[in-house]
Amino acid sequence: MIRAERLVKRYPGGHEALAGISFHVERGEMTFVTGHSGAGKSTLLRLVAGLERPTRGTLLVDGKNMATLPRRQLPRLRRRMGIVLQDPHLLYDRSVFDNVALPLAIVGMRPREIAGRVRAALDKLGLLGKEHLNPRVLSGGEQQRVGIARAVVGKPDLLLADEPTGNLDPDLAREIMDLFRAFNEVGTTVLIATHDIYLIEHLPYRRLVLERGALRRSDAA
Amino acid sequence: MKLRLRERRKGASPGYQGPKRRREDREEHRHGARPERHGPIADHLYAHRLALAGGLRRMRRSPWATWLTILVVGIALALPTALDLAVDNLGRLADDWRRGADISLFLTPDSDDAAARTLAQRLRDDPEITTVRVITRDQALEELRARAGVGEALDLLGENPLPPVVVVTPAGSDPTHLATLRQRLAGLPGVDLAQMDTQWVERLQALLRLADRLATLLGLLTAVAVAVIVGNTLRLEGQSYAPELRVSRLLGASDADLRRPFLYGGILYGLGGALVAWGIVLLGLAWIAPAVERLASHYPQGLELHGPDLHALLLLGLAGPLLGLVTARVVIGHQIRELENP
Numbered sequence: 001m002i003r004a005e006r007l008v009k010r011y012p013g014g015h016e017a018l019a020g021i022s023f024h025v026e027r028g029e030m031t032f033v034t035g036h037s038g039a040g041k042s043t044l045l046r047l048v049a050g051l052e053r054p055t056r057g058t059l060l061v062d063g064k065n066m067a068t069l070p071r072r073q074l075p076r077l078r079r080r081m082g083i084v085l086q087d088p089h090l091l092y093d094r095s096v097f098d099n100v101a102l103p104l105a106i107v108g109m110r111p112r113e114i115a116g117r118v119r120a121a122l123d124k125l126g127l128l129g130k131e132h133l134n135p136r137v138l139s140g141g142e143q144q145r146v147g148i149a150r151a152v153v154g155k156p157d158l159l160l161a162d163e164p165t166g167n168l169d170p171d172l173a174r175e176i177m178d179l180f181r182a183f184n185e186v187g188t189t190v191l192i193a194t195h196d197i198y199l200i201e202h203l204p205y206r207r208l209v210l211e212r213g214a215l216r217r218s219d220a221a
Numbered sequence: 222m223k224l225r226l227r228e229r230r231k232g233a234s235p236g237y238q239g240p241k242r243r244r245e246d247r248e249e250h251r252h253g254a255r256p257e258r259h260g261p262i263a264d265h266l267y268a269h270r271l272a273l274a275g276g277l278r279r280m281r282r283s284p285w286a287t288w289l290t291i292l293v294v295g296i297a298l299a300l301p302t303a304l305d306l307a308v309d310n311l312g313r314l315a316d317d318w319r320r321g322a323d324i325s326l327f328l329t330p331d332s333d334d335a336a337a338r339t340l341a342q343r344l345r346d347d348p349e350i351t352t353v354r355v356i357t358r359d360q361a362l363e364e365l366r367a368r369a370g371v372g373e374a375l376d377l378l379g380e381n382p383l384p385p386v387v388v389v390t391p392a393g394s395d396p397t398h399l400a401t402l403r404q405r406l407a408g409l410p411g412v413d414l415a416q417m418d419t420q421w422v423e424r425l426q427a428l429l430r431l432a433d434r435l436a437t438l439l440g441l442l443t444a445v446a447v448a449v450i451v452g453n454t455l456r457l458e459g460q461s462y463a464p465e466l467r468v469s470r471l472l473g474a475s476d477a478d479l480r481r482p483f484l485y486g487g488i489l490y491g492l493g494g495a496l497v498a499w500g501i502v503l504l505g506l507a508w509i510a511p512a513v514e515r516l517a518s519h520y521p522q523g524l525e526l527h528g529p530d531l532h533a534l535l536l537l538g539l540a541g542p543l544l545g546l547v548t549a550r551v552v553i554g555h556q557i558r559e560l561e562n563p
């Protein structure tokens with residue numbers, strides 16, 4: 001599903017956030033990307049999501065070369081992804097419900113069908129009672145869960161999450177992890193960036209450990 | 222708080238698919254936002270209906286800017302339409318005046334009234350002439366005395382210096398045709414001068430041709446002005462919707478998806494402006510109609526105010542929305558290309 005070969009990302013200004021890393025994430029695999037702050041975790045996820053373009057090397061996502069994929073083919077790929085960014089990027093001019101409904105509306109789903117799916121997603125994230133609220137009034141952790149609900153509501157083939165449990169207390173963090181695992185068990189490829197090694201140390205998934213842009217280890221737990 | 226997770230299977234290996242999984246579990250997490258099937262045409266229409274609703278919603282959100290834009294676009298579109306209408310009406314009027322225009326044949330100074338009558342008799346059989354009238358030397362003197370107020374000066378002359386005049390009304394109204402007729406009449410024996418009473422009409426018509434050119438120029442300038450007004454409104458709208466555009470693109474919206482509501486917005490501004498322009502022109506016509514009627518009572522052949530024809534109204538109704546659409550495509554297309562990723 002994701003194949004990187006000598007992948008380099010250099011930001012304008014010359015900083016090399018990824019210094020030629022190679023790895024392969026199989027279809028249906030669940031993988032963690034760990035490492036200290038500034039190691040390049042977010043950069044890697046943004047490259048996979050097509051939010052940044054590789055500087056050098058190869059990055060294939062679902063067989064598409066992310067260095068050369070034409071702009072207008074990106075939406076097709078994005079519709080099969082669920083993306084959770086560190087900042088949830090919610091829209092504050094509409095309700096929680098409408099925020100979560102957005103990806104479904106984009107693919108042209110009708111309101112009747114949207115309603116059922118959005119409620120199911122909100123239910124999974126324990127937000128059912130908040131659907132009519134404006135996300136502005138929610139806590140940081142709740143906002144993050146709205147962002148996760150929005151990422152999973154479309155039942156994506158590839159789930160990318162950047163520090164999805166950053167604002168959550170430990171119990172909630174574990175439950176969110178369980179949600180990602182549940183998706184993985186029905187075949188969703190999951191790539192999660194986190195610096196919270198205690199949360200994942202007992203989980204049976206492979207880890208890509210980044211250190212200053214280099215891949216230090218790629219180990220199965 | 223308890224998350225309601227259906228699956229809690231500790232130790233499941235990556236990608237492991239439980240053989241005893243219940244059916245509804247599989248449904249629950251099934252892949253891909255596969256919407257119910259409606260068919261490509263229905264989906265297409267639905268997307269456009271949604272975009273239209275989105276465009277309207279965005280306009281409603283800032284009603285002042287919306288109405289102001291529509292009003293200004295309407296006024297801008299009304300100006301060339303009104304000028305065109307004025308030129309058209311004056312053109313018709315000038316044609317009427319020219320049609321009624323006579324040619325005066327001044328006979329040589331030594332001619333007497335009998336010569337004029339003989340000439341008139343001959344001209345009555347001319348197929349290019351409808352009526353012939355003779356102004357005798359005495360009548361000419363009377364007219365001049367009455368009109369110019371130079372009675373005393375004329376009395377000093379003692380003898381009547383004026384020749385008789387034969388006034389003919391041409392059958393046709395075609396300008397070149399009239400010109401050849403005038404030349405032919407000027408060449409007749411005994412005719413000193415053949416003068417068409419239409420020189421001022423011709424001057425008016427030349428002026429109207431100029432005004433027509435100006436109307437075209439004004440129309441082009443108006444198109445530019447409308448594009449600037451609508452473009453500016455849409456640019457501000459696009460800026461205030463930047464967060465939504467960025468997030469929507471993150472979630473898989475194509476550039477066309479992002480543009481569509483704004484394109485409808487542009488069309489709606491143009492259409493609204495065209496409707497306002499129609500209103501302005503029709504109200505303006507209604508307002509000047511009584512004055513035209515009063516004027517008409519002074520003209521024997523009558524005077525009729527012509528409103529814009531269907532063709533002009535349709536042209537306006539198409540030009541407005543089309544202009545809005547093109548402007549929106551350029552302005553929003555540019556903004557979306559420049560949009561940064563979240």
Ligand SMILES: Nc1ncnc2c1ncn2[C@@H]1O[C@H](COP(=O)(O)OP(=O)(O)O)[C@@H](O)[C@H]1O
Pocket residue numbers: 011012013015016017035036037038039040041042043044
């Ligand atoms: N847009 C950017 N422009 C320049 N440098 C950046 C940008 N984004 C990240 N970086 C730098 O790249 C390095 C890796 O950043 P990041 O991928 O966010 O790391 P992590 O998510 O592991 O904390 C950091 O040194 C960071 O300062």
Ligand SMILES: [Mg+2]
Pocket residue numbers: 038041042043086162
């Ligand atoms: Mg990061």
